[in-house]
Amino acid sequence: MSLLVTGGVGFVGSHFVRAAVEAGHHVVILDDLSGSAAGGASGSQAECSADGEAISRIAALPGVTLQVGDIGDSALVASLCRQNRVSALLHFAGKIQVGESVRRPELHFDVNFTRALSLLEAARHAGVDNVVFSSTAAVYGTPGHVPIPESARCEPDSPYGRSKRAFEWVLLSAAVAHGIKWAALRYFNAAGAHPDGTMREAHHPETHLIPLALDAALGKGPPLSVFGSDYPTPDGTCVRDYIHVCDLAQAHLLALRQLEHGHSLGPLNLGTGTGYSVRQVLDTAAEVVGRPVPQSMAPRRPGDPPQLVADASSARKRLGFAPARSDLRVLLEDALRSRR
Numbered sequence: 241m242s243l244l245v246t247g248g249v250g251f252v253g254s255h256f257v258r259a260a261v262e263a264g265h266h267v268v269i270l271d272d273l274s275g276s277a278a279g280g281a282s283g284s285q286a287e288c289s290a291d292g293e294a295i296s297r298i299a300a301l302p303g304v305t306l307q308v309g310d311i312g313d314s315a316l317v318a319s320l321c322r323q324n325r326v327s328a329l330l331h332f333a334g335k336i337q338v339g340e341s342v343r344r345p346e347l348h349f350d351v352n353f354t355r356a357l358s359l360l361e362a363a364r365h366a367g368v369d370n371v372v373f374s375s376t377a378a379v380y381g382t383p384g385h386v387p388i389p390e391s392a393r394c395e396p397d398s399p400y401g402r403s404k405r406a407f408e409w410v411l412l413s414a415a416v417a418h419g420i421k422w423a424a425l426r427y428f429n430a431a432g433a434h435p436d437g438t439m440r441e442a443h444h445p446e447t448h449l450i451p452l453a454l455d456a457a458l459g460k461g462p463p464l465s466v467f468g469s470d471y472p473t474p475d476g477t478c479v480r481d482y483i484h485v486c487d488l489a490q491a492h493l494l495a496l497r498q499l500e501h502g503h504s505l506g507p508l509n510l511g512t513g514t515g516y517s518v519r520q521v522l523d524t525a526a527e528v529v530g531r532p533v534p535q536s537m538a539p540r541r542p543g544d545p546p547q548l549v550a551d552a553s554s555a556r557k558r559l560g561f562a563p564a565r566s567d568l569r570v571l572l573e574d575a576l577r578s579r580r
């Protein structure tokens with residue numbers, strides 16, 4: 241297939257591009273690069289991005305074209321879709337920082353909703369009727385219980401989660417009105433890196449637990465602040481469901497195959513169904529690095545739910561998805577290799 245991949249130099253997007261190329265797809269990346277170390281600082285769509293060398297490596301993959309541009313540029317999107325006979329849109333680009341979304345909600349709604357709507361419309365008018373959207377576990381807010389099925393109530397706590405949920409409604413409505421086939425893949429905690437060590441998680445700024453913990457242990461970053469030890473969890477720290485970015489990439493390929501065969505999917509959780517506490521992650525990170533993770537206790541981070549763990553059964557049944565590299569130790573070893 242010929243695929244339009246927005247945010248294709250970002251963390252999840254770039255791992256998907258690599259998997260898509262290996263599966264024989266032709267890929268057109270649309271990315272404004274402004275979230276990358278090589279790009280500017282503002283207006284980022286691919287918040288988690290690569291440095292200049294990594295961007296060149298992705299763009300040099302066989303069958304990949306990199307177009308630097310804005311997802312809200314309808315004329316550009318339409319011409320990319322028509323010229324490349326694109327049949328599916330994989331929409332990874334977006335604002336992802338929860339804290340920023342609280343301070344600047346209009347920015348998150350502009351990129352994650354308004355410009356995404358313009359992207360969808362331009363692609364649809366150019367004949368694209370398969371859409372895979374990067375959604376998030378943040379659409380659930382603070383869940384009543386875990387594991388969380390897709391049928392749980394969505395009450396996002398942040399403008400980030402609300403903007404992602406709002407775009408899911410757009411896709412649902414476009415499916416009814418125009419017959420598009422869609423999947424909104426609700427990622428739990430994306431982590432890890434390609435096992436060959438050439439691609440890594442690099443957000444600007446970095447706020448995620450695993451890269452910060454590994455960098456602290458390697459002496460490349462400051463001691464880690466553990467945000468809260470008084471949560472109602474077995475050891476008092478927050479519990480999350482960490483899924484390897486290569487497993488996420490494979491799940492997108494499986495979703496694409498379902499859409500291609502005419503099966504619309506709607507929202508689907510992408511997690512493992514197993515939760516680990518911050519403490520468990522830090523202990524395993526120390527074992528993997530062979531050094532302790534320098535750390536100090538800190539107050540709770542506003543907006544962090546105590547536990548987020550996926551009910552992963554729908555993706556298993558409907559996609560045949562079984563995570564292969566999401567064992568916590570394997571995931572940390574891959575992440576460590578990429579940071580070394």
Ligand code: UFG
Binds near residue numbers: 338377429467518
């Ligand atoms: N944490 C720390 N110290 C840090 C960083 C994180 O203790 O320096 C803790 C957090 O409090 C949380 C856990 O580690 O309990 C994981 O935090 P991350 O920042 O790595 O990930 P989040 O769970 O906050 O974020 C993920 C996705 C978001 C999504 C969110 C849904 O990255 O895109 O889940 O709640 F919105």
